[in-house]
Amino acid sequence: MSETLQGNLLKEKERSGLIAMRRKRGLGIRTRNRIHILLMLDEGHGPRKIQKKLKVSSSTIWQVRNKYHQRGWEQTVIGHKPKGRKASIPESVKQKIVEIHEQDEHLSLRAIAKKAEADGIIKSISHEKVRKILKERAENIKKGKKPSDKD
DSSP states (O other): OOSOOOSSOSOHHHHHHHHHHHTOSSOOHHHHHHHHHHHHHHTTOOHHHHHHHHTOOHHHHHHHHHHHHHHOHHHHHHOOOOOOOOOOOOHHHHHHHHHHHHHOTTSOHHHHHHHHHHTTSOSOOOHHHHHHHHHHHHHHHHTTOOTTOOO
16 A cells, blocks of 8 residues: 555635535435545545544545546536336237246246247346236236236
8 A cells, every 4th residue: 555545635615515515405325425435535634543433444445545536526526317117028028028927837937037038029127127017917906907918
């Protein structure tokens, strides 16, 4: 660990921005910790003191520090916004997965997933997603809905 972690890390403008952000309500604990890590590093506190005070790992401190040097304080603290929800599986693919299950009810979820991939029904699917599809279909049948009906 020849590289130093602490002391005069932030520019005055960055420091005042972090202090202002720290006062905001509704910040998540991770965001708040990132702010405190940067401020404490700037004040010259060592990693051990930061670890004890904030109850974070030393790798978290290094990650925050490195991210600051790579992307600046705003990207370090706020991070990136999620890119949105993953695309849902089309109903036709769900129906084919249900059909695979109906053809051989003794197949495991993993086997159903592999068969769907091997048959070219879908490029990739986890056994957990197969479980959710089958569970959703079973619940719809209990409610008296047809497989093509949506909530």
